[in-house]
Amino acid sequence: MSIETDIKQKKFRSAYQRLALNLVYTSNWLEYKQLEIFKEYDITSQQYNVLRILRGQQSNPIKVSDITERMLDKNSNTSRLVDKLLAKNLAKRSSCANDRRAVDVLITEEGLQLLKELDPLVAEWENRFNVITSEEADQISSLLDKLRESDH
Amino acid sequence: MSIETDIKQKKFRSAYQRLALNLVYTSNWLEYKQLEIFKEYDITSQQYNVLRILRGQQSNPIKVSDITERMLDKNSNTSRLVDKLLAKNLAKRSSCANDRRAVDVLITEEGLQLLKELDPLVAEWENRFNVITSEEADQISSLLDKLRESDH
DNA sequence: GTTAAATAGATGTTACAACATTAAATGTAT
């Protein structure tokens, strides 16, 4: 369904305005879809994002501030997200040896297990993107990159 | 800056995964930029969205449920958003004649005035999208539409 | 006409986001 139909708006000031609205709308749609997957496993998209980052580090611990740098939403409160993961035994925390301000975070076996369970679901979800070609996906990606470059 | 650099991730499982992450990341960026504009005027993006919808109706009142249908975020609590606008005298509410369950909402002169003030700022913000061509914008838009069609 | 179902909107509750502030440790300048 076109964005015109979805938000019942026939005219847009420009192709840029339509794109801006479409981006926000599509992203909401996307996050809502993710939410549906994750809520059965009692985690949020943000928490999943942190878990993925932790797994990406292999068994190397990673500082809270480094997690933030890798987050999709840089403004999220990583400290509290880690709290949540800790409470569910999905991550563990230990103070950093060479910098006593910092805190090292590591994914637990249970966290890895949860991600393993989620992997096929997330993969299946990503496969729905096959309605566009891999080249088109790359194309949008690089246009999005270009878009954010107006930021200085 | 590429999404790879922004979230410090070198490899992606697929072009689709990169696109998914890029979409969420770009949308966060976008909403944050909007927030910066709106917060000086003490409204949220959601409230702005409602105001725009109200203005789009000209002077025809519109039901709360119809506003929701036009929202970018369909899950938002329109009732409370309208409350906020009411409290700031940016909208007014009157019970609907032919359906006493429904509530008609209308933008006030003050609301129109605020939008008028915001118009140049929003336009300027949209102009930053000129780093891509109008054709490219259309292209992304229709690919996004296509993407959401996997939803059935 | 009465009962049941559906719709519109408001409200209560819980968790989280946004933002500022704090506390401790580290870095830097003099």
Added chain:
DNA sequence: ATACATTTAATGTTGTAACATCTATTTAAC
């Protein structure tokens, strides 16, 4: 070495999002 600034993470506060529930009204079924 001391004073000041910076970094790192945690926490306090306020508002909002998410979700369920409630009330009033309308529509549909019998």
